[in-house]
């Protein structure tokens with residue numbers, strides 16, 4: 001299954017000067033590369049994804065769904081994104097969201 005993980009590091013997410021938690025981009029990229037995810041799952045570090053009030057935001061996309069995550073603050077949240085990507089790359093079915101990320105899921109209302 002092809003999928004992608006989009007981690008926002010935009011105008012609000014990761015902006016320590018605005019009182020938000022840093023997004024550990026280098027750690028995420030390093031972990032990603034060590035996991036040898038290949039082409040099955042794509043990692044993108046992006047500019048603003050829209051729902052800034054949910055800083056720090058990430059979006060997980062598969063062929064079947066889009067999972068919005070917000071208020072990510074701990075290293076373990078970002079490690080869980082990579083865990084999810086590894087599972088997706090090894091499975092042809094939908095995979096469960098890691099438990100640590102469940103409370104961070106939100107529905108994005110697009111008007």
Ligand code: FES
Pocket residue numbers: 008009010011012013047048049050051052053055057
């Ligand atoms: S800066 Fe991340 S959603 Fe706007």
